[in-house]
Structures are given as C-alpha cells and as structure tokens.
Amino acid sequence: SQQGEEDPQALSIQEGENATMNCSYKTSINNLQWYRQNSGRGLVHLILIRSNEREKHSGRLRVTLDTSKKSSSLLITASRAADTASYFCATDLMGGGGNKLTFGTGTQLKVEL
Amino acid sequence: GAVVSQHPSWVICKSGTSVKIECRSLDFQATTMFWYRQFPKQSLMLMATSNEGSKATYEQGVEKDKFLINHASLTLSTLTVTSAHPEDSSFYICSARALAEYNEQFFGPGTRLTVL
Numbered sequence: 001s002q003q004g005e006e007d008p009q010a011l012s013i014q015e016g017e018n019a020t021m022n023c024s025y026k027t028s029i030n031n032l033q034w035y036r037q038n039s040g041r042g043l044v045h046l047i048l049i050r051s052n053e054r055e056k057h058s059g060r061l062r063v064t065l066d067t068s069k070k071s072s073s074l075l076i077t078a079s080r081a082a083d084t085a086s087y088f089c090a091t092d093l094m095g096g097g098g099n100k101l102t103f104g105t106g107t108q109l110k111v112e113l
Numbered sequence: 114g115a116v117v118s119q120h121p122s123w124v125i126c127k128s129g130t131s132v133k134i135e136c137r138s139l140d141f142q143a144t145t146m147f148w149y150r151q152f153p154k155q156s157l158m159l160m161a162t163s164n165e166g167s168k169a170t171y172e173q174g175v176e177k178d179k180f181l182i183n184h185a186s187l188t189l190s191t192l193t194v195t196s197a198h199p200e201d202s203s204f205y206i207c208s209a210r211a212l213a214e215y216n217e218q219f220f221g222p223g224t225r226l227t228v229l
Contacts, residue, residue, distance in 0.1 A: 035220075042119075042206055042222040043157075088156060099145070099210060101218060103157045 004089050004104030012110040019076040021107040023089030024069075030092045032065055032072050033101065037086045046074075046087075079111045115141050117209050119221035126197055127229055133193045134224045136207030142187040143209035147218060148180075151204040163190045197228040 004025040013019055023032070031050045035043040049056045049065045049072065056063045062075040076083055086108050090101040116139040126132050136146055145164050149157040161182050163169045169182035179201075181193040190209075194201055204225050208218040 033217075040204070040223070040225070042117075043208075043220040045217060045219070048217065099218070100147070100159060100162060102159070103149075105156050108154075 004091060004102065006087075006089060006104040006107045008107060009105070010108040010110070012112065013079060015079060015081055015111055015113050017079055017111075019079050019083070019109055019111070021074045021087050021089075021109070022071060023073070023104050024071045025089075025091045025102075025104075026070065027093060029067075032063075033090045033092070034061075034063060034072075034074050035088045035090060035103075037088065037106075039085075043088070076109075079109075081111050081113055083111050084109060115209075115211060115219040117143075117207065117219045117221040119205075119207055119224050121224060122222065123225035123227070125227045125229065128198050129196055131193055131195045132197055132226060133191055134205055134207075134226075136190045136192070136209065136221050138188045138209040138211070138219070141209075141211045141219075143190075143211060144187065145210045146184055146190040147208045147210075148182060148190075148192050149206045149208070151206060151223075153204075157206060160192075194226065197226070199228045202226055202228045 004023045006023045033048045034046040037043050047058050047063050049063050060077045065072045086106045088106045089104040118137045120135045148160045151157045160175045161169045161171045163182045163184040165184050171177045184190040206223040208220045
C-alpha cells in the first residue's frame with residue numbers, strides 16, 4: 001500500500017532539544033502534509049509541502065522533501081513539553097483523484113521537562 | 114480559521130444498535146468530506162470519501178452497508194454504524210475540504226465509539 005512509514009515510531013527527548021521525524025512513501029505525490037495529534041484528539045494541520053518544493057519553514061518547524069528518495073522529514077527545534085503528541089505525515093497522491101490523503105504510521109513524541 | 118465539529122464526542126452503545134455520528138463544517142462550505150477510523154496507537158485509515166449530493170466512495174474492505182454515509186448538504190455529513198459490534202469500537206474522525214482550498218483538509222475532533 002501507499003501508506004507511509006515513519007521513523008522513529010517513538011521518540012523521547014528533553015525540553016529544548018530538537019526532534020526529527022522521518023517519513024517515507026512509495027509512489028509519486030502532489031504534496032505531503034504533516035499533522036499533529038494530541039492523545040485522543042483530532043488532527044491539527046502543521047505544514048504542507050508541494051512536490052516541487054524542497055524545504056519549508058513555519059515557526060519552529062522545518063520540513064524537507066526529497067522526491068527522488070520519496071522521503072520527508074519534520075524537524076521541531078527547541079522542543080517544548082507542549083509539543084508532546086503524535087505526528088503523522090500524509091501524502092496526497094498524484095492522480096489520486098480527489099485529494100485523498102494517505103497517512104503514515106506516525107511518530108509518538110514525548111518531550112520531557 | 115476553518116472549523117469542523119463532530120457530534121457526539123464519545124458514545125457507548127450496546128452490540129446490535131446503530132450509531133450516527135455527525136460531521137459539520139461550521140464556517141465554510143465543504144463539497145467533500147472524508148471519514149477515517151483510527152485504532153489505538155495506530156494511524157488514520159480512510160474509510161470513505163463523501164461528496165455532497167452523491168453517493169460516497171468507499172475504500173477497499175470497508176462495508177458500505179455497515180457504514181452508511183450521507184452528505185445531504187455542504188456543511189453536514191453523517192456516518193451511521195449499523196448493527197455495531199465490539200470490533201467496531203474505534204476513534205472515528207471526519208475531515209472537510211473547502212471549495213477554495215483544494216489541498217487542505219480540516220479535521221474534526223473525533224468521536225470515540227465503544228460498543229459493549
């Protein structure tokens with residue numbers, strides 16, 4: 001399936017450190033999106049990067065996209081305890097017909113004080 | 114910003130009963146709404162795509178007679194889990210895509226369904 005693989009599955013860091021999560025996918029995409037989900041809650045859209053873009057920033061977030069390797073990374077700098085959540089990448093497939101998103105397996109991030 | 118609500122937030126029901134979950138776009142019109150299911154500590158799996166005024170498109174392996182989807186207006190889609198069983202217990206999340214924002218989906222807060 002197209003479902004993206006994310007690694008690591010879980011990550012625990014200290015507040016102030018940077019957190020990096022990686023996402024790999026299998027087929028060509030229109031864009032790739034990153035979402036955050038607090039436990040038992042809905043998803044919050046973080047950032048969208050189009051297939052012709054290589055890097056994008058939003059506040060403490062930095063996303064890269066390498067279409068040749070079919071991979072993306074999400075970097076959270078200067079992490080805070082409030083960043084503790086699950087993070088998912090989602091791909092909007094080329095020719096997917098209707099903007100269907102396919103979610104990756106997710107990374108559980110825990111930021112400790 | 115675009116807000117999507119779901120009702121109820123959580124529901125507990127007996128096996129064999131039907132449960133309806135509502136998804137509303139509060140401040141925008143959504144031509145397309147999506148329904149996802151998420152099991153504990155797992156990713157979201159798309160169940161179906163719902164277009165206003167037409168039949169929903171179900172993903173492979175999702176029973177359309179069990180998960181009835183109605184998208185009667187540009188602001189409301191409903192998912193009815195018919196004859197629910199314990200294995201249907203899950204977190205159901207909807208999302209909505211606005212007319213003008215083709216690439217972005219706005220997600221609801223989710224509905225926790227527990228079938229006893």
